[in-house]
Amino acid sequence: xxxxxxxxxxxxxxxxxxxxxxxxxxxxxxxxxxxxxxxxxxxxxxxxxxxxxxxxxxxxxxxxxxxxxxxxxxxxxxxxxxxxxxxxxxxxxxxxxxxxxxxxxxxxxxxxxxxxxxxxxxxxxxxxxxxxxxxxxxxxxxxxxxxxxxxxxxxxxxxxxxxxxxxxxxxxxxxxxxxxxxxxxxxxxxxxxxxxxxxxxxxxxxxxxxxxxxxxxxxxxxxxxxxxxxxxxxxxxxxxxxxxxxxxxxxxxxxxxxxxxxxxxxxxxxxxxxxxxxxxxxxxxxxxxxxxxxxxxxxxxxxxxxxxxxxxxxxxxxxxxxxxxxxxxxxxxxxxxxxxx
Numbered sequence: 416x417x418x419x420x421x422x423x424x425x426x427x428x429x430x431x432x433x434x435x436x437x438x439x440x441x442x443x444x445x446x447x448x449x450x451x452x453x454x455x456x457x458x459x460x461x462x463x464x465x466x467x468x469x470x471x472x473x474x475x476x477x478x479x480x481x482x483x484x485x486x487x488x489x490x491x492x493x494x495x496x497x498x499x500x501x502x503x504x505x506x507x508x509x510x511x512x513x514x515x516x517x518x519x520x521x522x523x524x525x526x527x528x529x530x531x532x533x534x535x536x537x538x539x540x541x542x543x544x545x546x547x548x549x550x551x552x553x554x555x556x557x558x559x560x561x562x563x564x565x566x567x568x569x570x571x572x573x574x575x576x577x578x579x580x581x582x583x584x585x586x587x588x589x590x591x592x593x594x595x596x597x598x599x600x601x602x603x604x605x606x607x608x609x610x611x612x613x614x615x616x617x618x619x620x621x622x623x624x625x626x627x628x629x630x631x632x633x634x635x636x637x638x639x640x641x642x643x644x645x646x647x648x649x650x651x652x653x654x655x656x657x658x659x660x661x662x663x664x665x666x667x668x669x670x671x672x673x674x675x676x677x678x679x680x681x682x683x684x685x686x687x688x689x690x691x692x693x694x695x696x697x698x699x700x701x702x703x704x705x706x707x708x709x710x711x712x713x714x715x716x717x718x719x720x721x722x723x724x725x726x727x728x729x730x731x732x733x734x735x736x737x738x739x740x741x742x743x744x745x746x747x748x749x750x751x752x753x754x755x756x
Contacts, residue, residue, distance in 0.1 A: 470501040473681060476513040476525040477504050479707050481559075481634055482549040482662055482720035484699045486526065487706055489688025498680035506706075514540065517667055524666050524681055529734060530589040532665055536748035541668045544754050545682045547727075548689055549720040551652035551659040558650040559718040560633045560661075562594060565622035566644030570629065573601045573649040582613030582621055582630035589734075590631040590651075592741040593659075597651035619643055634717040635709060655737070656730050658721060686724045693722040726754060 477483045489495055490502055505522070507513055510531030516522040518540060526548050536542050552558035562581070564570050570579070576598065583590040595605040613621050618632040619639045629648060632640060637647070652659040664685050671678045692699055696719055703714040731750060738744045 469499070470496070471499055471677065472501045472503050473523045473677065474521065475502050475504045476507050476516055476522045476527075478509070478526075479506050481699075481703055481707065481709070481717065482722075483526065483706070484702055484720070485548060485689045485692035485722050486685070487702050488692050488695070488698055489684055491702065492688070492691060494687045494691070495681075495684045498684045500677075500680060500684060514542070517542070517665070523670055523677070524664060524685075526662060526664050528589065528662050529660055529731070530738065530743060532663065532753070533735060533738060533748045534744045536753050537744050537746045542665050542753060543668050543671060544663045544665050544726065545678065546664045546685050546689065546724050547660065548662040548664055548685075548722065548724075550661050550723045550727075551657075552650070552718075552721055553657045555647075555650050555653055557718065557721060558647075558653045559637070559720055560590075560631070560650075560652060561637055561647045562597075562629055562649035562651060563618065563622060563632045563637065563640045563645050564629045564648045565625070565640075566646075567625070568622075568628065568646070568648075570648055573598060573603060576608065576629060576648070577603050578607045579628035580609045580611060582618065582627040583610050584613070584615050584631065584633075586610055586612050587741075587743055589738070589743065592737050592743045593651040593655060594631060594649070595741050596737050597649055597654040600654055601649075619645070634719075635713050638713065638717045655733065658723060658727070658730075660727060660730050660734055661720075663726070689722050689724040693724075728754065 475486065477486060486502070486504070490504075495502055505516075507516070510527040513522065513525040513527050514531055514535045517525050524545075532542060532544065551560065562573075570576060581594060583594070585591075591610050594610075595608070598605040598608065611627060613627065613630055615633050615636050618630045618636045621627050622630055622640060622645055623643055631651075641647075652661070664682075666678060666681075699719055699722075700714045701711075703709045704711050707714075709717070728750070731754070735744075735747050735750065739747050
């Protein structure tokens with residue numbers, strides 16, 4: 416149980432936090448439709464509200480990737496504990512698994528890419544984005560996801576990729592859509608490009624042995640490719656906008672409607688965690704080897720994700736347009752429903 420003095424300090428600090436509380440209260444007052452009613456799913460999985468002064472457990476889905484560092488740092492720094500929350504984090508394989516678990520009540524909160532979020536929302540699943548988590552670079556040198564070529568590639572720029580075979584981590588996903596949009600932007604006929612599916616972990620080898628002409632990579636595989644003599648030939652997300660959206664925190668409207676205090680406290684802790692990660696690169700690098708396969712040496716070399724808690728609605732509208740144009744999602748989600756406030 417936390418001392419009364421600590422509780423009062425936390426409460427005073429929370430009075431000055433960002434206006435997420437107002438937005439969450441608004442969502443509750445609007446009578447957000449319950450996921451249980453729309454999807455026939457079980458109730459949210461969070462523990463019953465804790466007695467005053469006791470910790471409340473929340474179930475959170477994460478990935479074993481570098482852009483999850485913020486939540487691990489927030490846990491380490493006590494930001495969630497300050498809000499009376501204990502995290503039960505489960506590592507899953509991808510966004511679709513996260514969303515399915517959220518709908519089933521296995522998870523209370525997830526940190527996920529916008530594509531699975533938008534696809535699920537467009538199909539009518541009840542979701543609500545509560546904060547951003549990470550974005551692309553503000554400069555080419557900061558970009559931590561990029562289009563790569565091998566050391567022996569004759570291609571020197573995106574213009575040389577007409578007719579190329581390009582590896583992406585998932586067909587008809589965000590990588591393919593942003594690459595197509597970037598190629599079009601640079602006057603390349605994207606319809607001449609063939610996309611094949613290659614996991615991020617296989618990018619360095621696939622480029623070295625010539626399986627593909629180029630491949631979309633994320634860290635630490637960018638650093639590995641550059642170490643083999645490969646090159647960055649294009650930065651699709653950056654070309655569409657500095658700090659282009661990548662991942663966000665989401666929950667079920669049922670959580671917000673039925674337990675607004677939980678959503679309020681979790682969001683406050685998440686925002687504080689993301690902002691702490693944004694300001695403490697050394698802490699991010701130090702925590703990466705504790706939950707990923709990165710060695711401390713490699714963690715000190717890679718380009719770090721750019722952590723950002725604010726949602727950029729204009730860029731999210733651009734992303735939706737791109738995803739619809741290239742068939743990643745069949746229809747545009749209602750962002751006014753998905754993002755309130």
